Amino acid sequence: MRCRAARRLQKHLGRRGTFLLILGVGKTCWGLSFLLAPPDDRGLALLTSVCSLRHWSWLWIICGLITGMSAFLRVGRDWAGFIAALIPPSVWALAYGAAVVSGTYSRGAYVAIWYLTSHVGVIMWASGVPEYSVPPAPRRARRGGAP
Secondary structure (H helix, E strand, O other): OOOHHHHHHHHHHHHHHHHHHHHHHHHHHHHHHHHHOOOOOOOOHHHHOOOOHHHHHHHHHHHHHHHHHHOOOOOOOOHHHHHHHHHHHHHHHHHHHHHHHHOOOOOHHHHHHHHHHHHHHHHHHHHOOOOOOOOOOOOOOOOOOOO
16 A cells, blocks of 8 residues: 555656656666766767766766656646756767767667667657547447447
8 A cells, every 4th residue: 555645746746757757866876876986988988088977977967857856847848857868868879879980889889779769769759648648438339239
């Protein structure tokens, strides 16, 4: 049995808001991981030529916070959350794609496709899903066989 506060929160957020909140928390945590324990930067030379991954972590953190805060806005006003959610994985996909083209990281093609499908694609799909899309009820046949 869920508590009343959780039910109220879920009702307030709806499906889109819940999605944005989960994405926002995830992106913020991912950014914090780059800040607190930067990983190997193979394939990200396009980014690290500008600044370190610790600096790039703020892209994930800020976009994650915007995404998470947008979860509490009404449908139609939550667009900034979806845009913010798209930015970091798009930038990472671009960096990995550039590493493939330059020949410095051949595995980057797989990582770029992963970011483009499991992140960018899912976010774009979710942004177009209406809050409540219920299919119409099937028509019942009338008594006596007439449609």
